[in-house]
Amino acid sequence: MITKNICVNDGLANGVTGHIVEFVENNDGNVSHIIIRCDSPKVGRLHQVTCPHCHGRDTVCVTREIDTLDRRAMTLHKAQGITVDQIAISTKDLFGSEMGYTALSRI
Structure with a gap:
């Protein structure tokens, strides 16, 4: 679950749920981005066009600093x-x- 508003116009807002698909590491081996497949296919359509990690995929990514929670x-x-x-x-x-x-x- 995303716990902060990232881009409300694109649906990336507090409370959006989905599943973690991948962790993207930087050159140091630290996680730089978290790739998420949101439960709603409408979320992140603008993001998918501009992001090199998500282009052509039905995913969105957030930086590690953005609050996400594992919600079961x-x-x-x-x-x-x-x-x-x-x-x-x-x-x-x-x-x-x-x-x-x-x-x-x-x-």
Whole structure:
């Protein structure tokens, strides 16, 4: 998940999810860029035209300094509008039946 706005006009904004595809190293062997395949194909179209790492690919890259998080969990609100194959729900602090319905409707 991207946790900072990079280029909002291109869809590269806080909360965008995807999968890490590759780490690009510089001459020193340090990671200089992280290549990400975003869940939405609309994200990063402008970036893909100008970036030598992503040109012709359905990926975007971010510099190592940009905050990205490995998210295998998310809030119900962040999951709004998505459908998943499997889900684990913590009912410890469930607000009410509405939250339970929202969680179960994601499957």
